[in-house]
Amino acid sequence: MWIARPLLLVGAPLAVLLTVASPLVADGLRLEPVSDPVVKAECGACHLVYPAGLLPARSWRAMTANLTNHFGDNAALDAATTAHIAAYLAAHAADADGRTSKTMRRLPPEVTPARITELPWWTRRHERKDRVAPATLARNGARFRGDCKACHEDAERGWFDDD
Numbered sequence: 792m793w794i795a796r797p798l799l800l801v802g803a804p805l806a807v808l809l810t811v812a813s814p815l816v817a818d819g820l821r822l823e824p825v826s827d828p829v830v831k832a833e834c835g836a837c838h839l840v841y842p843a844g845l846l847p848a849r850s851w852r853a854m855t856a857n858l859t860n861h862f863g864d865n866a867a868l869d870a871a872t873t874a875h876i877a878a879y880l881a882a883h884a885a886d887a888d889g890r891t892s893k894t895m896r897r898l899p900p901e902v903t904p905a906r907i908t909e910l911p912w913w914t915r916r917h918e919r920k921d922r923v924a925p926a927t928l929a930r931n932g933a934r935f936r937g938d939c940k941a942c943h944e945d946a947e948r949g950w951f952d953d954d
């Protein structure tokens with residue numbers, strides 16, 4: 792079995808390479824989860840903690856500027872906490888550091904979506920086969936279309952794979 796050893800030597804680095812590369816080539820989406828304890832606590836009180844990379848910075852700014860009327864709820868916080876959360880979300884947004892996450896595909900630059908579920912990328916992913924029709928939401932125990940965690944159990948970890 793003289794050939795086994797060289798194969799192993801070549802195989803190990805190759806396996807490492809494939810493991811590292813797979814999240815990039817897979818069809819799914821992997822985002823950085825929220826690591827800030829304040830954002831986690833305050834923005835996870837009523838629904839999942841949305842990874843900041845789901846929306847562009849302009850959306851997070853608009854949202855945090857008007858937490859008194861947050862989709863009909865009052866999510867207002869003191870000024871210092873609000874500023875802290877706004878800065879974190881903007882710094883980790885889909886377009887932070889000049890990059891453009893695939894969640895911003897086909898999003899016109901002059902449009903500031905209020906919701907993730909308004910993004911052209913999101914509606915395209917969910918229009919087929921009534922993926923988020925009322926009956927499907929009910930069956931999955933999702934309270935609204937943006938209740939990602941009901942259907943993507945690792946949503947807070949930023950993982951949205953084919954599952």
Ligand code: HEC
Nearest residue numbers: 818819820907922928933936937938939942951952953954
């Ligand atoms: C009622 C269930 C449901 C809800 C709620 C839901 N999704 Fe999905 N989503 C699906 C299904 C079904 C698919 C297609 C199968 C798949 O790829 O996992 C899908 C696909 C996706 C994909 C593509 C995955 C891939 O492999 O390409 C992403 C990304 C995604 N959803 C993100 C979200 C986000 C973000 C939210 C919340 C804002 C959300 N979804 C809410 C059911 C749901």
Ligand code: HEC
Nearest residue numbers: 833834836837841862864865866876906907908935936937
């Ligand atoms: C008092 C409860 C409450 C708190 C606290 C709260 N939210 Fe919400 N959030 C809501 C409600 C209600 C909705 C809309 C749900 C619906 O459409 O039925 C919502 C929706 C959202 C959506 C849109 C999801 C989608 O695409 O449909 C985002 C993003 C969001 N919240 C982010 C945040 C952030 C960031 C914070 C922290 C600053 C926060 N929320 C704190 C209640 C809250």
